[in-house]
Amino acid sequence: MFDSQELYQEIVMDHNRRPRNFGSMTDSTATSEGFNPLCGDQITLFLKVSEDIVEDISFEGVGCAISKSSASMMTEGVKGKSVEEALTVFEAFREMITAKSDGSKDSEILGDLEILKGVAQYPTRIKCATLSWHTLQAALQGTERDISTE
Amino acid sequence: MLDVQKIRNDFPILGREVNGHPLVYMDNAATTQKPRQVIQALVDYYENFNANVHRGVHTLSMEATDMYEDARKKVAKFINAGDPDTVIWTRNASESLNLVAYSWARENVESGENIVLTPMEHHSNLVPWQELTREKNAAIRYIPLDNEGVLDLSDIDSIIDDRTALVSVVHMSNALGTVNPIKKLCDLAHARGAKFLVDGAQSVPHMVVDVKEIDCDFMAFSGHKMMGPTGIGCLYAKKDVLEGMKPFLTGGEMVLEVSYEKASWADLPMKFEAGTPNIADAIALGVAVDYLEDIGMANIDEYERDLTGYALNKFIDVEEEGGKLFGPRNPDQRGGIISFDTPDIHPHDLGTLLDQMGIAVRTGHHCAMPLVRSLGVAATSRASFYVYNTKKEVDVLIEGILEAMRYFRDGVR
The missing domain is CATH 3.90.1150.10 (Aspartate Aminotransferase, domain 1)
Incomplete structure (x- = not known):
């Protein structure tokens, strides 16, 4: 028997089984690659930014449930937002996942993503949750270098 | 039983x-747990014998030196090395492999030659050879695997050839568990005039490993994977090979005579052991060997x-x-x-x-x-x-x- 309440909640499992916005994009305006050498997780992120708005976003890759659900929820959380708003969500998420906040003050910004706050109790899994976000940040800021969590 | x-x-x-x-x-392939005897050996050393080795004329230093060198003898016997001077203390198997790459291969591998590995090598028996072959303009060749992860030796005569300087093979794969036919590969390497290195990190802790029987030129392994402490490992090499090698690190302990202009090297094994060694962990590894031999x-x-x-x-x-x-x-x-x-x-x-x-x-x-x-x-x-x-x-x-x-x-x- 195991206690998976904090980490593998139903929403996480659902995003893992059916990731949203999963697939490549032909008319993207920016792409970025993320890689976690510790576990081999890899993500390619596609962005379509027009007039400073994230019009569309999708991702491809392989990863654990935490990285996949985090990426999936991230795409839902930033789609339609301005670049600045997207970076604000990232900041709130990063604070929550590194246990600098419990997410409650940013509930509105975070939405479903708040469900991942349990990851903060698993230090070895934090990088799984943040991989897609660092990749997003790179794509938004137009940096071309590959992102590694190490 | x-x-x-x-x-x-x-x-x-x-x-x-x-x-x-x-x-x-x-x-356990990452690291093994330690029996009370090994943990106690560390405490006992620091509580009762702590001193630097090979230099003091006082009682503690002599006792510490005896314990430290006894541990080397135990490890030498454990792998049937014969002469304890052929066992060099390192930090771990990775350092042992790097020692061979720096001190032996840099002097002996030439442009156009090749080093033969398997696709199942740990990064520690892969990356040093990538660096070396790039520097020397030499090549790396891989013995292929079949679909069960077992070495396919059907084409081995064209892989290990007269231009092969070294064959370096893991005894037991840490990622697959495969145990490789080390003795056979060693004979093939020697028939072509190549040296043979065994990465014994996963085999030495788990089975009878006899370097004389294998006839390998080098063998690397780690103490912490065989119930010993972290931070202590070994390189075994044939004596004539070690004698022909340059030092790895230089400084204290490893010199015979030093002037302001130059230095000459100490005899084996100290030629390869610069600086104050990891005395406590070597002694505790000796106790781990006792424990394993006891079982x-x-x-x-x-x-x-x-x-x-x-x-x-x-x-x-x-x-x-x-x-x-x-x-x-x-x-x-x-x-x-x-x-x-x-x-x-x-x-x-x-x-x-x-x-x-x-x-x-x-x-x-x-x-x-x-x-x-x-x-x-x-x-x-x-x-x-x-x-x-x-x-x-x-x-x-x-x-x-x-x-x-x-x-x-x-x-x-």
């Missing part, structure tokens, strides 16, 4: 609980083979649910390492769920990234056994894997 319960009682950590469950420690390496091998056979049989339950086993099916071709992939659940998630059940396994690429990629996965899960693991623990592992797989597939347990 060995008494597993008696052995377990020597390991304080095996009595602890993890996440509310009795610890089931199956990450008997042949007994350990037999016990682990039986346990592995049992686990492979049990693993069929996982395979029936879609699980995939890597490495050879035949327990005679492998050691106690079960590396596998599970559908619907990523190794990292499996590792986290098993940890919640108190089971410690390794998940990832096991420092063998190109190999794991060639298996068509980004990572595998790996359970690795030692002589203190039991069939009951294997049952707990298999049940845990099945439970985690069901949870990820169906959302229920």
Whole structure:
């Protein structure tokens, strides 16, 4: 028997089984690659930014449930937002996942993503949750270098 | 037959609980647990004998030197090296391999020559050769694998050839469990005039390893994978080979005579041991060797083979649910390492769920990234056994894997 309440909640499992916005994009305006050498997780992120708005976003890759659900929820959380708003969500998420906040003050910004706050109790899994976000940040800021969590 | 319960009682950590469950420690390919005797040896040394070695005329220094050199003799006997001077202390197997790359290969590998490896090498027996061959304009060749992860030797005569300077092969793969035909490969290397290196990190702790019988030129292994402390490892090499090699690090301990202009080197083994060595951990490794010899390496091998056979049989339950086993099916071709992939659940998630059940396994690429990629996965899960693991623990592992797989597939347990 195991206690998976904090980490593998139903929403996480659902995003893992059916990731949203999963697939490549032909008319993207920016792409970025993320890689976690510790576990081999890899993500390619596609962005379509027009007039400073994230019009569309999708991702491809392989990863654990935490990285996949985090990426999936991230795409839902930033789609339609301005670049600045997207970076604000990232900041709130990063604070929550590194246990600098419990997410409650940013509930509105975070939405479903708040469900991942349990990851903060698993230090070895934090990088799984943040991989897609660092990749997003790179794509938004137009940096071309590959992102590694190490 | 060995008494597993008696052995377990020597390991304080095996009595602890993890996440509310009795610890089931199956990450022995990464590092093994330490018996009380080894832990006590460290305490005893620091409480009663601590001094620097090889230089003091006072009692403590002489006692510490004797203990330190006795440990070398024990390790030399353990691998049947004969002369203890052929056992060089290092920090770990990685340092041993780097020592060979720097001190032997840099002087002996020439442009146009090749170094032969297998696709299942640990990064520590891969990256030093990549660096060296790039520098020397030499090549790396790989002996191919069949689809069970066993070396395919059908074309070996064209792989190991007259331009081969070194054949460097892992004895037991840490990622697949495969045990390679070391003796045969050593003979093939020597027939072509090449030197032969064995990475014994996973084999020396688990089976009878006799460097004289293999006739290898070099063998590298780590203390912490054989019940010893971290930070101490060994390089064995044939004496004439060591004598022909340049020092690795220079400074104190490793010199015979020093002037303001130059220095001459100490005799073996100190030529390769610059600076104050890791005295306490070397002594404790000697005690670990005593402990292993007391059980008997042949007994350990037999016990682990039986346990592995049992686990492979049990693993069929996982395979029936879609699980995939890597490495050879035949327990005679492998050691106690079960590396596998599970559908619907990523190794990292499996590792986290098993940890919640108190089971410690390794998940990832096991420092063998190109190999794991060639298996068509980004990572595998790996359970690795030692002589203190039991069939009951294997049952707990298999049940845990099945439970985690069901949870990820169906959302229920």
